[in-house]
Amino acid sequence: MEGKTLVITNEYDFTDLSERKIVLSLTCDGKTIDTKTLQICLAPHKTTTLEIPFDLPKSCKLGCYVNLSMLDGENEIAFRQFELPIKRNEVVPCAPLALTESNTHILAEGEHFRYSFSKLYGNFDSIIVAGQEQLVKRMQWTVWRAPTDNDALCKQRWMLQRYHLTSGKIYDIAVCGNQITVKGSLSGLSRMPFLHYTEALCFYEDGTVDRKIDVKIPEYIHDFLPRFGLEFAMPQENAAFRYFGCGPMESYCDLHAHAPMSYYESCAELEYVHYVRPQEHGNHYGVRELSLADKLQFTSGQDFECKVCAYSTQNLTAAEHTDELHTDGNTYVRVDYKVSGIGSNSCGPDLKEKYRLDEKAFTFSIRMNPILE
Numbered sequence: 001m002e003g004k005t006l007v008i009t010n011e012y013d014f015t016d017l018s019e020r021k022i023v024l025s026l027t028c029d030g031k032t033i034d035t036k037t038l039q040i041c042l043a044p045h046k047t048t049t050l051e052i053p054f055d056l057p058k059s060c061k062l063g064c065y066v067n068l069s070m071l072d073g074e075n076e077i078a079f080r081q082f083e084l085p086i087k088r089n090e091v092v093p094c095a096p097l098a099l100t101e102s103n104t105h106i107l108a109e110g111e112h113f114r115y116s117f118s119k120l121y122g123n124f125d126s127i128i129v130a131g132q133e134q135l136v137k138r139m140q141w142t143v144w145r146a147p148t149d150n151d152a153l154c155k156q157r158w159m160l161q162r163y164h165l166t167s168g169k170i171y172d173i174a175v176c177g178n179q180i181t182v183k184g185s186l187s188g189l190s191r192m193p194f195l196h197y198t199e200a201l202c203f204y205e206d207g208t209v210d211r212k213i214d215v216k217i218p219e220y221i222h223d224f225l226p227r228f229g230l231e232f233a234m235p236q237e238n239a240a241f242r243y244f245g246c247g248p249m250e251s252y253c254d255l256h257a258h259a260p261m262s263y264y265e266s267c268a269e270l271e272y273v274h275y276v277r278p279q280e281h282g283n284h285y286g287v288r289e290l291s292l293a294d295k296l297q298f299t300s301g302q303d304f305e306c307k308v309c310a311y312s313t314q315n316l317t318a319a320e321h322t323d324e325l326h327t328d329g330n331t332y333v334r335v336d337y338k339v340s341g342i343g344s345n346s347c348g349p350d351l352k353e354k355y356r357l358d359e360k361a362f363t364f365s366i367r368m369n370p371i372l373e
Contacts, residue, residue, distance in 0.1 A: 001082040006050040006068070010042045017042040021071040026054040028064045028086075030244055030263030033057070052084075059087045062244045062288045063261055081260045090301070093204040093369075096178035106173075106180055113207040113370045122170040122182045122199075124232075129207075129295045129370040136330045137233035141186060141213070142166060143195070145226045145339065146280045146316035149346045157223050162188020164317060169193070178203045194221045195228075207370040215337075217360045224356035228364070229305070229336030231313070238293035239268040239331045241308050245287030254341030254355040256285045268310040268331045278319040283307045283339055290335065291371060298335050299367045305336040337364035 001007065010017050022038040034054050042048050052066055064086040070078035100107045105125075108115040116126035118138065125138035144164045147155040158164070165188055172183040180201045185193035199213040215228065245251075246259035248266065250273055271282035283305055290298045290306045298306070309316075309332045311325050319325050341355030 001066075002049075004052045004056075004084075006052065006066070006082070007047065008040065008042065008050060009047045010044055012044045014044055016044070020077075023069045023071060024053065025067045025069075026052075026056070026064070027067060027262065028057050029061045056084060057086060059089050061089055063088065065261060067260060079260070083261070088301075091299075093208040093210070093367075094206045095204065097203040097205045099175055099178060099180070099203060101175055106175060108203045108209070110205060110207050112372050115203075115207075115209070117180060117201075119173050120170065122168060122173060122184050127296065130372065132295065134234055134238065134292075134296050135232055136235055139230055139232040140168065141197070141228070142231040142313075143186065143225045143228050144313060144317075145334075146278070146313055147226075148279045148342055149275075149277065150343045150348075150351075151226075151280075152346055154223065154345070154351070158226060161194060161221075161223070162191050163194075163226060164314075165189040192218075192220075194218065195225075207372070209368045210365070211368065212363065212365045214363050215361065219360070224340055224351075224358035226357070227305075227334075227336050227339040228357060229334055229338075230366070231332070231334050233312070233330040233332050234292065234296075236329050236331060238295065239308070239310065240293055241266060241268075242291045243284060243287055243306060244289040245303075245306070246285045250282050251285040252283055252339060252342050253285055254343065254352070259285070261286055266308070268308050271308055272310060274322070278311075278316050278322060278325055280316065280342075282309055283334075283336075285339075292333065294371050294373075297369050297371050299369075300365055302365060304364075304366065305334075305339050307334040307336075308332070309334075335366060337362065 018039055018041045022040055025035045026033045036053050057064060064084045066082045068080045069076050097108055104119055106117040112130050114128040115124055118125045121138060123139040127134040166186050168184055168186050170184045174181045182199040184197055186195040187193040195217055197213050197215045202210045242265045244263050246256045246261055247264035249259055251259040273281035285305055286303045287306045310327050312332050338357045340357045341351055343351035
């Protein structure tokens with residue numbers, strides 16, 4: 001796609017594209033606005049251009065796309081999605097919220113929400129929305145994901161760094177107005193820190209929390225990270241969720257051509273992928289909005305990744321067979337800056353560098369707000 005023009009090449013050796021049906025659809029924020037069916041006469045190995053035959057919206061909330069499907073009879077045999085250069089509207093939070101502080105916690109309270117932020121751990125250990133607790137286990141910044149079969153080699157390096165046994169250290173927490181500033185690090189058990197960060201959290205009267213974390217990786221860390229993001233557990237009734245991103249099947253930075261951007265609804269149980277051996281699964285790439293049980297929402301101006309699972313990361317890591325997987329009544333959630341790709345290293349080459357989380361410095365901004373409707 002070039003601007004508002006589609007470039008179409010017929011890569012068949014003998015078949016003219018007139019023998020196939022082309023369906024174009026325009027979607028905005030997950031809703032189909034218009035659809036057109038075309039017959040394109042194009043000889044094998046020839047190229048043509050096609051102006052997008054739609055009136056485009058002036059703005060959108062999450063994204064505007066043109067979807068192209070090629071059908072042989074009623075069967076879809078090819079699909080591509082193209083994002084349009086449409087301005088995304090920015091939602092501005094309301095007035096700043098005053099915070100209260102005790103020896104161990106910082107509290108943010110409104111009419112329908114109450115957040116408790118632990119000074120010891122540098123994260124939320126309670127989030128109450130409309131009178132209901134949303135956390136079973138506190139939020140934490142983590143880097144581990146259950147290894148896949150393709151991670152057989154790098155898994156050993158990750159475990160030597162104790163990424164699966166990570167703890168956080170908080171050096172300083174300061175409160176100024178509606179903002180909390182946290183300085184901390186992550187390290188594996190009996191290891192030097194592999195990550196240092198400074199995070200700013202800004203609170204607003206409607207319950208919105210804007211989080212911005214600046215991360216630096218020391219030069220002595222030579223391997224890439226499995227992932228980086230927030231991880232927490234919610235009550236079982238929070239298993240249902242809705243997201244705008246790549247779906248409905250699992251997707252990763254190197255595995256998402258099959259998963260168009262749109263709104264999808266799912267639940268933790270449906271996200272499980274029955275691999276022969278339990279492993280990482282159910283991730284969603286390119287996410288711009290995640291709503292959990294109509295109670296808690298995450299959005300960002302930068303694409304992020306998410307996962308909602310019925311099994312803990314520790315259970316998925318330890319289980320060698322599916323009968324060793326056990327639910328504990330909780331739903332496990334990840335909201336990630338980035339997840340390293342899946343690759344093919346069980347019998348193929350190493351994961352390509354462009355799919356690795358190997359940046360030495362990066363910034364992740366995420367907005368959390370209660371859903372009060």
